[in-house]
Amino acid sequence: MRVRYSSKLWYGLVAYLASVGGTVLLASELDRPWAVLLLISAAVLAVIVWGRQEWIPAFPRYPVTRVTFFKRSSFIHWFVLLSAFLVALAGDLRYLAVPKETFGLAGLLWLASIGFLLWSSFVWSQSTPDYTHELHLPRWTAWEMVIFASLLLVALLARIWNLTGFPDNIYPDEVMTGTVATQSYINPTGRSPSVFSTAWSGIDLPALWFWIVGWFVKVGGSSLAMLRLPAALFGAATAVPLYGLIRGTWGRYAAISGTAILAFSASNIHFSRLALNNITTQFFWTVCFFFLLRGLRSRRPFDWIFAGLSAGLSDYFYYGTRLLPFILILYFCYILIFHWKQGRDYLMNFGLLAAGYLIGFGPLLVQFIRHPHLYFGRGASLMIWSPHVTASFQDLQNAWKTVWPVIRENFLGMSTHNSQDIIYYAPLLLPAEAAILVLGVALLVWRWRHPAAFLMLISGLGVLFVGGTLVAYSNSVPPLINHWTPAFPAFYVALAVPIGAWATSAKVELPTKVRWVVPATLTVGLSLLGWANLNFYFHDYYADPASLRSGSYISAQQNYEVQTAQSRYRSSLGPGYHVFTIGKGSPAYDATTMRYLVAKQQWTMLNNPPAELPSIAVEKNGLAFLFFAGNEQYRELVHKLYPGGADGEVTTKSGKHLFYTYVITPAQAEAIHK
Known part of the structure; x- marks a missing residue:
């Protein structure tokens, strides 16, 4: 060759x-x-x-007809949209009048306005020309559909398989999520709070998330798997809009690659398998970006309204989504400045997106207007530097000294330094993936005038700068990857772009007889990356306190490590055991965590083992004794009082000792009882 x-x-x-x-x-x-x-x-x-490779254009090739308000058909559609807006406003006023209804009439009006808006925009879109056919988008083939379905299956299985067992570490906020959901919507002491309010005092997350978690726990049972399942489904569902987002600009090879990396990415799998709502933002942002870019091509009202709705609905979940309105405003300014010839034709479409956003936001917007500190208060209180216009060189220098070390650590957190957020204990990407990311970011920066590239850049860099750099906890050190989740779609696009570019150029340059090398190489490469990620996460990953640099975080994780190991060990015994923790100074028993792992298991703390051990009533249940550091001397006494049991030791994945065990099986206990 x-x-x-x-x-x-x-x-x-x-x-x-x-x-x-x-x-x-x-x-x-x-x-x-x-x-x-x-x-x-x-x-x-x-x-x-x-750098000069052709991307699918963001705008129709030829001038398009502007939407005219005074045409009779357009007037009818605008009237219907206005009616939907008035229904939404009625729901907002209802919530303002009766804010303590769990869902009530305000919720029904909110859903009705969304349904009304979608239906009217869909009907309107049927009567408007669709310009996407002019852009020669690649047609769906049978083999592509099979690959797409396979990627969805991989994404789903990687997130729902053995949710109880992986991740092994049980983060306290997961348990607290279950507690808030239970107290608010499963076993409330009074009336359940409105889903348009906020819950968890001091954290103030929108309550809808806890209603969703509570519904899953109520239907599927009080287990850790059910607690984690909603986030897992959101994480897996992101593969659908991400594929469309990438395919619409960079083609099918890039779409397959980017979606595959999302499907098996260790960091994405991890955040999707936690009972936290961080991962939900990537889903709503990806949906918003997909319909926004599609709306630029098609100019159909449905695309613009759906983009706005997804942006508004995202406000019901993770804090990070509150950056999205600023990203969209900046993006519209970019379109009007750098693509003003086309941009002036989209002013009405920008208005449709804004209307969709306000209706999607719904009564929760009223809650934040009434209590504005709930919207930006948490983020503003955690900022390491207050953004302002620098008045002097000294001020600029001080800001740089504050921000630059965090930016540097964030850069290293892509592939080299472990996350320090006490939630994820590894870099964002494997080195082989991070190397692709560098190439992808370079191509996006080079092609910044393409609207899709600019949207990915401002969303990714905006999240990294605000959430990843300016927002931090007083006792934390960077990188804090849990704050990066809204930028995940931009990362996967950046990973997909160079792979798609390589595949496209290779397909053009190679002779027809050897073009099979392109899909074969991609299959092998993506399979190796998938195996490396899945093997790392399900075999090697561990929440190691030694990987942290903050003293307070190390101490906290050491406690979580022992607490999780104790809970995991006890759950492995099953409900047919009475567990005894021997001696003073032993780690506290977490009854709430155990409720999600095993039901109806008895537990007793023996603070005075010499006096209390002989008086244990041996019945049909098995007996398990836990000996933590400083209480190992009581093992001999237990052996003497209850012979025939099995000794054991619980260690970390690295082999560090945590505690000793001694177990009498139910059959042995029944024999002793007789």
């Missing part, structure tokens, strides 16, 4: 290998300058090789 047939193919591989080398060298502080130089060189080479 001659070089002239595949120059971009080989140059692309060289760029990737250089990026891999730079990513690996980042782990060594001495080699870091060389690593940065390699990464910059790889990024420049990627731009040289693929």
